[in-house]
Amino acid sequence: MDAVLKNGSASHQRKSPKEIRRPSREEAEAAVRTLLAWTGDDPDREGLLDTPKRVVKAYSELFGGYFEDPIQHLERTFEDVGGYKDIVMVRGIPFHSHCEHHMLPFIGQAHIAYYPAEGVVGLSKLARVVDIFAKRLQTQENLTAQIASAIDDQLAPRGLAVLLEAEHQCMTMRGVQKPGVSTITTQFTGIFQDEPAEQAKFMSLVRGGGL
Structure with a gap:
C-alpha cells in the first residue's frame, strides 16, 4: 500500500x-x-x-512494519451496527516512527475519523494500521498519506480524516535544535474534503470539543 x-x-x-x-x-x-x-x-x-x-x-x-500487511487488519468489517451512519473517531493514537533523512525518531499522536458506508472496522485495527506504517522509515507527510490511502481504499467510507501531530528529534537533537516544536499533517477524503463544516467538526473533536 x-x-x-x-x-x-x-x-x-x-x-x-x-x-x-x-x-x-x-x-x-x-x-x-x-x-x-x-x-x-x-x-x-x-x-x-x-x-x-x-x-x-x-x-x-x-522497523517491523516492512513485513506486515496493514490491509489484513482492515478486511473484516461489521455491518450490524443498528443503522449507525454518523462519525466514528479514534483520537490520540500514540505512535513513534523514524525519519528517513536522519533515522532519528519522531513521536506523536494520530487521530482518525470516518463516516461508514457499508460497515465499520474494529477500532483497534485503525491503531494497527498506524503502527505498521509508522514502523518504517518515513516522512510525516508520507506516513499520513499511507494511513489515509489504506483505510480509504479498503473501507471506502463516505469520508475520511487523518491528522498526525508529532515532534521530530532531527529538529530537537541536531540542526536547529528547537525542542517542543510540533508538526501537523492532515489528509481528507469524501465529505471531509468537500464540506468545510465537517473538517471543523473533526478539528473540534481532535482538540477535545463536542459535536
Whole structure:
C-alpha cells in the first residue's frame, strides 16, 4: 500500500521488501560495529561488545512494519451496527516512527475519523494500521498519506480524516535544535474534503470539543 508520489518530482512506486536484497544479521551487526568505530569509540570494549546484537534486535522491532500487511487488519468489517451512519473517531493514537533523512525518531499522536458506508472496522485495527506504517522509515507527510490511502481504499467510507501531530528529534537533537516544536499533517477524503463544516467538526473533536 505504499503511496505513489504525485507531486511531479517523482512517479515511481517504492520497492517492496521482497524486491530488496536484505543483508544477513551478521552483516547488519558488522555495520553497527563500523558505526561504533566511526564515532570514535572502541567496539571491542566490554560495554560495546554486545551492542551490535542489541541494535539489530531493536531495529527488527522498530522497523517491523516492512513485513506486515496493514490491509489484513482492515478486511473484516461489521455491518450490524443498528443503522449507525454518523462519525466514528479514534483520537490520540500514540505512535513513534523514524525519519528517513536522519533515522532519528519522531513521536506523536494520530487521530482518525470516518463516516461508514457499508460497515465499520474494529477500532483497534485503525491503531494497527498506524503502527505498521509508522514502523518504517518515513516522512510525516508520507506516513499520513499511507494511513489515509489504506483505510480509504479498503473501507471506502463516505469520508475520511487523518491528522498526525508529532515532534521530530532531527529538529530537537541536531540542526536547529528547537525542542517542543510540533508538526501537523492532515489528509481528507469524501465529505471531509468537500464540506468545510465537517473538517471543523473533526478539528473540534481532535482538540477535545463536542459535536
